[in-house]
Amino acid sequence: MKIVVLAGGLSAERAVSLVTGCGVCRALRERGHRAILVDLFLGMEDVPADPETLFDAPDGLCPQAEIKAQAPDLEAVRRSRRDQGPSRIGPHVIELCQLADIVFIGLHGEDGEDGRVQAMLDLLGVPYTGSGYLSSGIAMDKAAAKRMMEPAGVPTPKWRLLEYAEEEAGELAETLPVPCVVKATAGGSSLGVFLPEDREALRKALQEVRRFGGRVMWEERIFGRELTVAVLGDRALPPIEILPAEKDFDYAAKYQAGGARELCPAPVTEEEAKLVQNLALRLHRALGLEVYSRADFILDGEGRAWCLEVNSLPGMTPGSLIPKAAAAVGMDYPALCQEIVQRSHHLKRRG
Incomplete structure (x- = not known):
């Protein structure tokens, strides 16, 4: 398939998104797809007379991407775009998406996780990976998601x-x-x-x-063990326990080497594993999420699980949590990317 991996954008998680996008793009090309990476905000200033030839570009147009200890300077990113236009969608982005058989949304944070890009692609009639615009927007808004947790039987802190x-x-x-x-x-x-x-x-x-x-x-503040559970399709993957090297699991701890240890499967009892897996599935379904998601929990000293938030577009860098959970059930990174594409391609989007 021809696949545009949409990444970058203009959110504080831009660097994470670019690393996600590069990993996904290369994995999909390894599986035989004609995949290219397109930066949502920067777009592509110059395209060939036949833009479709870009799908055969070496290395899928992947840039050099890395996650530094600090979030990117978004004003510098703004200044780097030649056209200096007001749109958060860069030159030729829409045109390239319309040429694709499916868009793999590798965005994180604003514009990607909040449902706005999904709504745009819906209006264009372009298939894309993951959840639809409405459930994405609810999951991105922590307060809106929390309002749906208790009615769904998912405990969350006050x-x-x-x-x-x-x-x-x-x-x-x-x-x-x-x-x-x-x-x-x-x-x-x-x-x-x-x-x-x-x-x-x-x-x-x-x-x-x-x-x-x-x-x-x-x-x-609930004190206990930090667990995260990925949902893929109709199943919950093994829970992962996160052990920060320092006191807090902040941005640097998440993405810098040595910032945290991640134990997968988490060393919990079978009963505790089933508890958080069932809660993650329940929340995934209650919010109307599709294909994949990841929910974060605190397991307190009394064995109660408290949901902190849910992510509709969790990190998909090769070292991210969902690839680690997938590996625990025998699914390597390219196979995970392939499954996300296949499950998304068969979706009948709800209005």
Whole structure:
């Protein structure tokens, strides 16, 4: 098949997305597909007279991509686009997507996980991988997803949305319970997540979290083991336990060598594994997610599982969590990418 792997974009998770996109593109080419990587924001300034010839370009047009300790400078990315246009969709992106048999969405964060790209592709009649626009948008908004967890029978920590002006952060910090979690509702890759343990740290978190945009959420801090469960098709893969090398599992810990140990399958009892797997499947279905997703949990000292959030487009770098869970059941990375494409290609999209 001709496949456009859509990656990059203009979100704080741009670097992660590009590494995901390169890994997926090369894996699909290994499986015989004519796959190319297209950057959602930068697009392609110059295309040949017959754009279809790009699908045979060496290495699928994959750039040099790496994930550094800090999130990318998005203003520098903006300045690097020649046309300097206002659109978040770069030159020739739509044209190339329309030439493809399917678009593999390798985007993370804003524009990709929030359902806007999916809605665009729906309107163009272009098939794509993963969940549709509505369920993607709900999953991306942590508050909206949490509102659906309890009715679905998925326990989640106590939470509330916060509305405050910057100068009110100090006063608010005196009233909220600590320790706690403060997060941006639309963040990902642990960006915009703070774990204050005292009121001064809470005040700073309430000020800094606003840089990540969207709404701000306070959440009860549950202490325990960090587990994540991937859903692929109609099955839950083995849970993974995450053991950060430092105190917190932040952006750097997720993507830098030595930042965390990931144990797969997680060393939990069969009963505990089934518990989080069933909850991940239940949430996947309740939100109307399709093909694949990944839900994050805390398993407390009493064996109760608390869902923190769900990801409709979890990381697909070769070292990401879903490829590790797939490997635990005998599925290598190219086979995983192939299954995502096949399952998505057969979907009948709901309105």
